[in-house]
Amino acid sequence: MDNTRKGERTVPAGRFKQHCLAILDEVAETHEPITITKRNKPVARIVPLKTEAEIEQEVLTRLRVAGGKVLADVETLLQPSEQLTEWPQ
Numbered sequence: 001m002d003n004t005r006k007g008e009r010t011v012p013a014g015r016f017k018q019h020c021l022a023i024l025d026e027v028a029e030t031h032e033p034i035t036i037t038k039r040n041k042p043v044a045r046i047v048p049l050k051t052e053a054e055i056e057q058e059v060l061t062r063l064r065v066a067g068g069k070v071l072a073d074v075e076t077l078l079q080p081s082e083q084l085t086e087w088p089q
Contacts, residue, residue: 010035013043 009032016023016036027034027046036044050058056078 008033008035010037010042012036013038 011023011034013036023034023046027048031048033045033047035042036046059078
């Protein structure tokens with residue numbers, strides 16, 4: 001089963017090892033994921049991080065598109081269920 005997405009750039013693991021910082025910079029700049037392969041099989045995917053604002057907007061958009069009803073106001077909905085300080089290390 002091939003997990004490489006159509007049109008997504010792939011990089012062999014050896015090349016990634018040699019140029020990892022440049023590849024990470026490229027992902028950050030282009031916002032395009034890159035799949036890392038070993039022997040032409042996908043083993044990892046480097047994806048750009050979304051900002052908190054982008055995640056929030058995505059959640060709100062999905063709720064609007066789905067027409068779902070939420071039993072909480074937006075501020076309560078977007079708060080974490082636990083404080084980060086309470087998470088195990």
